[in-house]
Amino acid sequence: xxxxxxxxxxxxxxxxxxxxxxxxxxxxxxxxxxxxxxxxxxxxxxxxxxxxxxxxxxxxxxxxxxxxxxxxxxxxxxxxxxxxxxxxxxxxxxxxxxxxxxxxxxxxxxxxxxxxxxxxxxxxxxxxxxxxxxxxxxxxxxxxxxxxxxxxxxxxxxxxxxxxxxxxxxxxxxxxxxxxxxxxxxxxxxxxxxxxxxxxxxxxxxxxxxxxxxxxxxxxxxxxxxxxxxxxxxxxxxxxxxxxxxxxxxxxxxxxxxxxxxxxxxxxxxxxxxxxxxxxxxxxxxxxxxxxxxxxxxxxxxxxxxxxxxxxxxxxxxxxxxxxxxxxxxxxxxxxxxxxxxxxxxxxxxxxxxxxxxxxxxxxxxxxxxxxxxxxxxxxxxxxxxxxxxxxxxxxxxxxxxxxxxxxxxxxxxxxxxxxxxxxxxxxxxxxxxxxxxxxxxxxxxxxxxxxxxxxxx
Amino acid sequence: xxxxxxxxxxxxxxxxxxxxxxxxxxxxxxxxxxxxxxxxxxxxxxxxxxxxxxxxxxxxxxxxxxxxxxxxxxxxxxxxxxxxxxxxxxxxxxxxxxxxxxxxxxxxxxxxxxxxxxxxxxxxxxxxxxxxxxxxxxxxxxxxxxxxxxxxxxxxxxxxxxxxxxxxxxxxxxxxxxxxxxxxxxxxxxxxxxxxxxxxxxxxxxxxxxxxxxxxxxxxxxxxxxxxxxxxxxxxxxxxxxxxxxxxxxxxxxxxxxxxxxxxxxxxxxxxxxxxxxxxxxxxxxxxxxxxxxxxxxxxxxxxxxxxxxxxxxxxxxxxxxxxxxxxxxxxxxxxxxxxxxxxxxxxxxxxxxxxxxxxxxxxxxxxxxxxxxxxxxxxxxxxxxxxxxxxxxxxxxxxxxxxxxxxxxxxxxxxxxxxxxxxxxxxxxxxxxxxxxxxxxxxxxxxxxxxxxxxxx
Numbered sequence: 001x002x003x004x005x006x007x008x009x010x011x012x013x014x015x016x017x018x019x020x021x022x023x024x025x026x027x028x029x030x031x032x033x034x035x036x037x038x039x040x041x042x043x044x045x046x047x048x049x050x051x052x053x054x055x056x057x058x059x060x061x062x063x064x065x066x067x068x069x070x071x072x073x074x075x076x077x078x079x080x081x082x083x084x085x086x087x088x089x090x091x092x093x094x095x096x097x098x099x100x101x102x103x104x105x106x107x108x109x110x111x112x113x114x115x116x117x118x119x120x121x122x123x124x125x126x127x128x129x130x131x132x133x134x135x136x137x138x139x140x141x142x143x144x145x146x147x148x149x150x151x152x153x154x155x156x157x158x159x160x161x162x163x164x165x166x167x168x169x170x171x172x173x174x175x176x177x178x179x180x181x182x183x184x185x186x187x188x189x190x191x192x193x194x195x196x197x198x199x200x201x202x203x204x205x206x207x208x209x210x211x212x213x214x215x216x217x218x219x220x221x222x223x224x225x226x227x228x229x230x231x232x233x234x235x236x237x238x239x240x241x242x243x244x245x246x247x248x249x250x251x252x253x254x255x256x257x258x259x260x261x262x263x264x265x266x267x268x269x270x271x272x273x274x275x276x277x278x279x280x281x282x283x284x285x286x287x288x289x290x291x292x293x294x295x296x297x298x299x300x301x302x303x304x305x306x307x308x309x310x311x312x313x314x315x316x317x318x319x320x321x322x323x324x325x326x327x328x329x330x331x332x333x334x335x336x337x338x339x340x341x342x343x344x345x346x347x348x349x350x351x352x353x354x355x356x357x358x359x360x361x362x363x364x365x366x367x368x369x370x371x372x373x374x375x376x377x378x379x380x381x382x383x384x385x386x387x388x389x390x391x392x393x394x395x396x397x398x399x400x401x402x403x404x405x406x407x408x409x410x411x412x413x414x415x416x417x418x419x420x421x422x423x424x425x426x427x428x429x430x431x432x433x434x435x436x437x438x439x440x441x442x443x444x445x446x447x448x449x450x451x452x453x454x455x456x457x458x
Numbered sequence: 459x460x461x462x463x464x465x466x467x468x469x470x471x472x473x474x475x476x477x478x479x480x481x482x483x484x485x486x487x488x489x490x491x492x493x494x495x496x497x498x499x500x501x502x503x504x505x506x507x508x509x510x511x512x513x514x515x516x517x518x519x520x521x522x523x524x525x526x527x528x529x530x531x532x533x534x535x536x537x538x539x540x541x542x543x544x545x546x547x548x549x550x551x552x553x554x555x556x557x558x559x560x561x562x563x564x565x566x567x568x569x570x571x572x573x574x575x576x577x578x579x580x581x582x583x584x585x586x587x588x589x590x591x592x593x594x595x596x597x598x599x600x601x602x603x604x605x606x607x608x609x610x611x612x613x614x615x616x617x618x619x620x621x622x623x624x625x626x627x628x629x630x631x632x633x634x635x636x637x638x639x640x641x642x643x644x645x646x647x648x649x650x651x652x653x654x655x656x657x658x659x660x661x662x663x664x665x666x667x668x669x670x671x672x673x674x675x676x677x678x679x680x681x682x683x684x685x686x687x688x689x690x691x692x693x694x695x696x697x698x699x700x701x702x703x704x705x706x707x708x709x710x711x712x713x714x715x716x717x718x719x720x721x722x723x724x725x726x727x728x729x730x731x732x733x734x735x736x737x738x739x740x741x742x743x744x745x746x747x748x749x750x751x752x753x754x755x756x757x758x759x760x761x762x763x764x765x766x767x768x769x770x771x772x773x774x775x776x777x778x779x780x781x782x783x784x785x786x787x788x789x790x791x792x793x794x795x796x797x798x799x800x801x802x803x804x805x806x807x808x809x810x811x812x813x814x815x816x817x818x819x820x821x822x823x824x825x826x827x828x829x830x831x832x833x834x835x836x837x838x839x840x841x842x843x844x845x846x847x848x849x850x851x852x853x854x855x856x857x858x859x860x861x862x863x864x865x866x867x868x869x870x871x872x873x874x875x876x877x878x879x880x881x882x883x884x885x886x887x888x889x890x891x892x893x894x895x896x897x898x899x900x901x902x903x904x905x906x907x908x909x910x911x912x913x914x915x916x
Binding site for chain 1: 653655658665666667668670671672673674675677678679683684686687688690691694698727731734735736737738739740741742748749752755757759760761762763764765766767768771772773775776777782783787811812813814820821856857858859
């Protein structure tokens with residue numbers, strides 16, 4: 001019996017496993033649910049043990065558990081695959097507009113509705129089921145390491161340091177991050193890039209030393225909101241390009257070849273834009289198509305702005321300060337720290353002498369990731385999705401950032417691949433989240449094809 | 459015995475009257491203090507009655523009382539003086555940083571410390587004391603009408619309509635608004651202008667139909683904060699002049715003569731700017747001096763701005779909306795409604811096609827007021843301050859707006875004067891507010907000189 005056959009035989013039980021895991025409200029952002037996160041970690045450890053892995057729970061002071069499991073039966077000469085997923089979820093309550101209790105998994109129309117179904121417990125179960133089938137029925141030619149994080153939704157506070165401090169434990173030939181989604185249930189995609197993120201910044205502009213009466217001082221005193229908007233308006237040009245000198249210096253140009261590679265995903269991204277964003281019209285760098293703008297081009301975004309009176313009604317104040325929150329999405333080979341320094345220098349240059357400004361770093365950034373489309377591992381992923389879905393996968397790059405990927409890339413000397421099995425319409429972080437049951441089974445099969453397709457020496 | 463002698467004899471009792479009134483926490487902005495506002499109104503009515511006026515309390519549904527008193531003993535041919543003050547106060551509690559209980563008046567260094575001391579109960583007592591002395595000891599050549607408002611600090615919701623509906627009751631030859639302050643205890647000023655206020659506006663900019671993930675949509679979707687700051691940055695030119703087409707069309711140019719009239723107040727306003735505003739450097743229209751900018755030039759001010767995530771830390775959101783609160787200070791002969799329409803048309807012109815914008819009116823505006831410096835009433839005010847203080851008063855114009863003044867001007871066919879007796883350093887709306895006792899007595903004497911100095915037929 002092959003792993004594929006084993007998976008077919010145990011298909012219903014894999015769904016039951018997913019139901020069991022979905023029943024645990026492992027909400028990492030809510031301290032009152034941390035015992036549930038702990039319960040989920042124990043469930044995963046026991047499950048790993050049952051399917052033949054050697055499990056360990058890693059804890060750190062004030063952090064939620066990382067669950068790790070390994071199997072070395074393929075021997076020291078076989079390649080090792082490290083697979084990352086996260087098992088924590090966003091908050092959810094029925095009152096938010098759910099049709100069924102978010103932690104009482106419910107079947108409707110071939111879907112399983114529950115918080116965490118698509119983000120990201122379907123991935124956890126796919127990986128556990130695939131490894132179970134691999135060990136039980138195939139002749140495994142790869143060693144396996146699974147690493148499941150319990151605080152991805154609350155900032156991944158632990159894993160960066162954990163990866164750096166456990167490089168030997170996590171040593172592998174191929175590293176798989178299994179999270180994310182496809183634009184269509186029937187159309188697998190092959191993400192080979194992620195945008196990075198600059199340090200998260202807050203720009204504070206201070207004018208007068210206290211809030212002033214706009215009658216007594218209006219006209220003689222530079223309003224810091226006025227100064228701030230004038231400064232912020234100088235960070236982009238008329239066409240929407242970032243106008244910070246040097247910002248694009250390290251941006252890799254989009255080659256004609258890559259433009260062609262990405263062309264097929266374009267219509268999916270445009271349809272999604274109309275459905276989800278639905279602004280009066282698209283916007284952005286006129287030299288790039290919509291999907292290219294979010295995949296291969298960097299941004300400078302204002303995530304928040306505040307100053308003066310922001311309550312109901314009117315207060316004729318001329319405020320003392322105004323502030324904006326700023327992050328940049330980066331593409332290879334932009335360095336987050338250099339981008340911060342360029343912006344800092346530009347802000348200093350454009351701060352008028354009538355106010356003072358300060359650019360504070362709130363959180364560290366992460367570099368962008370681009371994966372070579374022609375590694376043996378990427379070719380194996382490509383073939384595995386084709387087998388699993390019966391459809392040629394199309395290439396894509398994620399506009400978002402998964403900071404842990406950059407840490408894996410930097411720390412582990414391995415081939416790196418992204419393997420998403422969710423559906424984009426599945427309501428991650430939203431109400432009535434669901435996983436498509438058919439995609440669960442296709443995902444398990446895809447992983448088994450992937451394990452088989454990897455070169456025996458990586 | 460003259461009124462001046464009477465006032466000297468009763469000087470201590472006038473201070474006691476002020477103490478009594480200051481003990482009543484007539485905070486109009488706090489519903490729980492509305493019974494205290496009512497108590498203050500009854501105190502004023504009884505006091506008016508005691509000094510020989512015919513008092514009436516005017517009430518309206520949901521509004522705080524207006525206290526009115528009149529005396530017609532000078533006969534139908536004598537001029538009638540209407541005097542306006544307000545008796546309500548801003549909130550205050552010891553914990554804000556007061557050295558003594560804000561409603562337990564305390565004497566220190568020739569000052570009386572209490573909430574409302576300078577804003578504006580000293581004016582109420584000055585007017586009551588002057589009228590008492592006038593009626594008791596002078597041969598009054600003027601008829602008197604006093605109108606004390608109880609909700610100036612909470613938006614003057616009642617008085618506009620009241621004035622329009624009681625034009626006959628309030629009919630007068632000279633209308634005195636007694637409120638405000640001088641830059642120095644020893645330097646009386648003669649305000650002959652007030653800036654107006656445009657309608658209070660809120661500009662809403664909407665981009666995508668919901669908050670978006672800045673990774674998935676950043677670069678393809680115009681961030682409404684970005685659009686808003688770009689629009690707001692087009693409302694002024696580089697020198698700080700308002701860049702709304704037509705904005706200055708109805709602004710009266712500053713004549714060489716008026717420039718000379720206002721020159722003496724310049725150093726006071728500059729000193730106040732350094733002390734109170736204390737920004738890195740002054741700002742504004744380079745064609746005007748600092749004091750001219752706040753007195754004779756209009757402004758367009760951003761009173762508040764908000765959009766996206768404004769809490770602690772970071773959220774990489776690309777928000778759906780961003781908003782700004784806007785008011786303009788106006789000078790004669792700018793029409794508030796026309797200014798709103800000019801701004802609305804300009805906003806429509808500069809709204810990019812990638813977002814929508816809406817300019818909402820939150821509150822009505824009020825036109826600016828300029829008073830002829832050469833009316834008999836103004837000459838009487840000038841002479842009265844010179845007598846009362848022993849110092850030549852200097853001319854000034856207020857940068858702020860007192861909307862009720864425009865209503866008086868529009869409704870009553872009378873000469874109009876402003877008579878402030880506060881000290882600018884007296885902490886109006888702030889902690890440890892105080893009135894200078896010596897200024898109270900000088901104010902009473904000034905009013906008596908004013909009553910005498912008015913032409914017997916106005």
